[in-house]
Amino acid sequence: MGKQGYHHGNLRQALVVACLHLIEEKGPTGFTLSEAAREAGVTPAAVYRHFEGREDLIAEAALQGYEIFGDLMEHAYGTGQPSALASFEATGRAYLAFARRHPGHYVAMFESGISVQRTPALNLAASRAMGVLEKAAHALSQHIPADKRPPPQMFAAHIWALSHGVVELFARGTPGARSPFPPEDLLESAIGIYLRGLGLIAPDK
Amino acid sequence: MGKQGYHHGNLRQALVVACLHLIEEKGPTGFTLSEAAREAGVTPAAVYRHFEGREDLIAEAALQGYEIFGDLMEHAYGTGQPSALASFEATGRAYLAFARRHPGHYVAMFESGISVQRTPALNLAASRAMGVLEKAAHALSQHIPADKRPPPQMFAAHIWALSHGVVELFARGTPGARSPFPPEDLLESAIGIYLRGLGLIAPDK
DNA sequence: TGTACATCAGTGAACGCGCGTTCACTGATGTAC
DNA sequence: TGTACATCAGTGAACGCGCGTTCACTGATGTAC
Numbered sequence: 462m463g464k465q466g467y468h469h470g471n472l473r474q475a476l477v478v479a480c481l482h483l484i485e486e487k488g489p490t491g492f493t494l495s496e497a498a499r500e501a502g503v504t505p506a507a508v509y510r511h512f513e514g515r516e517d518l519i520a521e522a523a524l525q526g527y528e529i530f531g532d533l534m535e536h537a538y539g540t541g542q543p544s545a546l547a548s549f550e551a552t553g554r555a556y557l558a559f560a561r562r563h564p565g566h567y568v569a570m571f572e573s574g575i576s577v578q579r580t581p582a583l584n585l586a587a588s589r590a591m592g593v594l595e596k597a598a599h600a601l602s603q604h605i606p607a608d609k610r611p612p613p614q615m616f617a618a619h620i621w622a623l624s625h626g627v628v629e630l631f632a633r634g635t636p637g638a639r640s641p642f643p644p645e646d647l648l649e650s651a652i653g654i655y656l657r658g659l660g661l662i663a664p665d666k
Numbered sequence: 667m668g669k670q671g672y673h674h675g676n677l678r679q680a681l682v683v684a685c686l687h688l689i690e691e692k693g694p695t696g697f698t699l700s701e702a703a704r705e706a707g708v709t710p711a712a713v714y715r716h717f718e719g720r721e722d723l724i725a726e727a728a729l730q731g732y733e734i735f736g737d738l739m740e741h742a743y744g745t746g747q748p749s750a751l752a753s754f755e756a757t758g759r760a761y762l763a764f765a766r767r768h769p770g771h772y773v774a775m776f777e778s779g780i781s782v783q784r785t786p787a788l789n790l791a792a793s794r795a796m797g798v799l800e801k802a803a804h805a806l807s808q809h810i811p812a813d814k815r816p817p818p819q820m821f822a823a824h825i826w827a828l829s830h831g832v833v834e835l836f837a838r839g840t841p842g843a844r845s846p847f848p849p850e851d852l853l854e855s856a857i858g859i860y861l862r863g864l865g866l867i868a869p870d871k
Numbered sequence: 872t873g874t875a876c877a878t879c880a881g882t883g884a885a886c887g888c889g890c891g892t893t894c895a896c897t898g899a900t901g902t903a904c
Numbered sequence: 905t906g907t908a909c910a911t912c913a914g915t916g917a918a919c920g921c922g923c924g925t926t927c928a929c930t931g932a933t934g935t936a937c
Contacts, residue, residue, distance in 0.1 A: 468880055468932055488779065490695045495923060505924075507881055514924085571834075574693065611855065618836065618845045619828075619856040626831030629776075631823065640823045650816065651824040655856070658863030673899055673913055700890060710891075712914055719891085 473511040475501040480522050481565030489519060489573035516575070520583060523575050526566030527586035530559050534593035545600040546661065552597045553624060553652050557645060560628040571625070594621060605659055623651055678716040680706040685727050686770030694724060694778035721780070725788060728780050731771030732791035735764050739798035750805040751866065757802045758829060758857050762850060765833040776830070799826060810864055828856055 469475065479500035483492040494515045498505045512518045537555035541548030560567045569575065570587075577587040598617035602610050632644040640647065656662050674680065684705035688697040699720045703710045717723045742760035746753030765772045774780065775792075782792040803822035807815055837849040845852065861867050 472880080488695055490693055493923065494925095504882055506883080506926080509925075510880060611859075614845065615847055615852065615855065618847065618852055619859070622831030622835055622852065622856070623824075623828050624831065625835055626827030626829065629834060630827055630830055640819065642820055642823065647820065647823055647827065650820065651827070651860070654816075654824070654863035655860050656863070658859035658861070677913080698890065699892095709915055711893080711916080714892075715913060 469501075469503060469507075472501060472503060472507060475503075476508060476511060476518060477522050477525065480518050481569070484519075484522070484565045484568050484573070489568055494518070519569055519573050520575050520579055522566060523569040523573065524580070524583050524586055526563060526570045527583065527590050529563060529566060530570070531586060531590035531593065533559050534590055538593050538597055545597070545604060546656075549597045549601045550649075550652065552594055553620060553648060554645070556594075556621075556624045557628060557632065557648055560624075561632055561644075564633070567628070591621075601661065604661060609660075611659075619655065620652065623655070624648060627651070674706075674708060674712075677706060677708060677712060680708075681713060681716060681723060682727050682730065685723050686774070689724075689727070689770045689773050689778070694773055699723070724774055724778050725780050725784055727771060727774040728778065729785070729788050729791055731768060731775045732788065732795050734768060734771060735775070736791060736795035736798065738764050739795055743798050743802055750802070750809060751861075754802045754806045755854075755857065757799055758825060758853065759850070761799075761826075761829045762833060762837065762853055765829075766837055766849075769838070772833070796826075806866065809866060814865075816864075824860065825857065828860070829853060832856070 476497055479497045480492075482500065483497060486492075494508055495505045497515075497518065498508050508518070512521065533555050534552055537551040538548050541551040575583075577584050595613065595617045598620065599613040602613045602616055605611075627644050627648045631640050631642075631647060653662070681702055684702045685697075687705065688702060691697075699713055700710045702720075702723065703713050713723070717726065738760050739757055742756040743753050746756040780788075782789050800818065800822045803825065804818040807818045807821055810816075832849050832853045836845050836847075836852060858867070
């Protein structure tokens with residue numbers, strides 16, 4: 462783990478860290494391989510010992526992101542059990558918390574243009590993570606009378622879109638899109654209203 | 667408007683068009699000034715007759731986007747009048763329609779990192795456009811009993827986030843984020859549920 | 872414990888390339904008379 | 905209508921730069937005996 466001397470020790474991971482940092486600062490297409498190498502304290506050529514190129518590096522960052530994200534989501538889901546509603550709300554909060562705490566990962570996952578089909582491992586990690594959201598939505602939708610129940614996938618898509626929109630517009634440095642409300646409150650209140658619209662929580666508070 | 671011969675005729679606008687096209691294809695940081703010049707059929711040096719550089723060019727694209735967007739929103743708003751609900755729903759639809767029809771503008775406006783404070787003109791155009799959304803939200807919120815009425819800005823932020831999320835995740839080429847539902851349906855149904863949650867439309871359909 | 876050697880992970884020089892930016896220039900257009 | 909001239913909008917050559925990628929190399933590490 463040290464980096465003194467000729468051999469770095471853990472260059473592969475150091476490059477991922479540098480990549481995440483640069484993504485946060487300049488966006489997923491705003492930095493070069495050489496910059497990442499420089500930030501890791503290494504010659505550009507050394508990168509090729511570990512990655513095929515820039516895309517491959519970003520894909521690794523996204524993969525690690527999906528793994529962290531999946532763990533977080535599963536933990537949040539478990540936290541709310543056995544209440545379907547509590548589980549659902551916990552995953553929503555976890556989504557936002559992840560985006561805030563791991564902005565580089567978030568961008569690599571959702572804004573870098575890296576396809577989740579790129580690799581079986583990436584696909585698997587992504588499916589697991591998003592699967593938790595769907596599972597939570599599905600469990601919750603069981604509490605809606607069958608005749609007025611929207612498909613759980615639609616359900617999950619709504620909440621995902623809402624969360625993503627809050628992240629992109631209000632939880633990031635997007636200038637001019639500031640709102641007088643903290644993103645957490647925005648998301649929580651929106652989800653509350655939405656769930657009330659589905660009849661899942663009391664119409665009067 | 668012709669482009670034969672030494673003089674181009676309307677290079678400034680041709681560069682904006684090229685910029686929009688390149689943004690759609692490669693993202694806001696994925697192309698170079700020289701590429702834009704090439705696409706407009708002109709030497710890189712010619713760009714400097716019209717713009718200070720890459721950022722300036724993108725800012726112009728964003729400005730034009732806000733103007734189109736503002737017109738569209740105002741028209742949609744008028745369409746729904748005098749019903750506050752109809753006006754509100756029309757602006758929501760217009761948002762998505764704009765994002766689909768003008769993806770380059772959309773990205774230049776919301777994803778390029780261009781600050782709306784960059785220029786008074788840009789600020790003005792953006793304020794006007796977003797103002798329509800807020801006006802629609804405000805008018806609609808008058809129909810909610812005052813004691814359970816959320817602030818209209820929060821209201822507008824919710825809907826904006828939802829719309830933005832749908833655009834980003836489901837209306838663009840983001841691979842892996844496909845959903846079995848058309849984005850228009852997703853947005854419409856989500857807004858419906860949301861408005862029901864606010865008591866603005868009948869709880870039973 | 873010591874030595875010889877294979878393997879590994881980095882270096883640094885080299886290459887060709889396209890970039891942004893500048894500059895003096897030149898061809899086209901518009902206008903005064 | 906014609907001519908002279910100012911203005912404008914583009915050219916193309918030049919510059920220095922950092923990039924991605926390759927390659928033979930070398931220093932460090934690990935291991936067999």
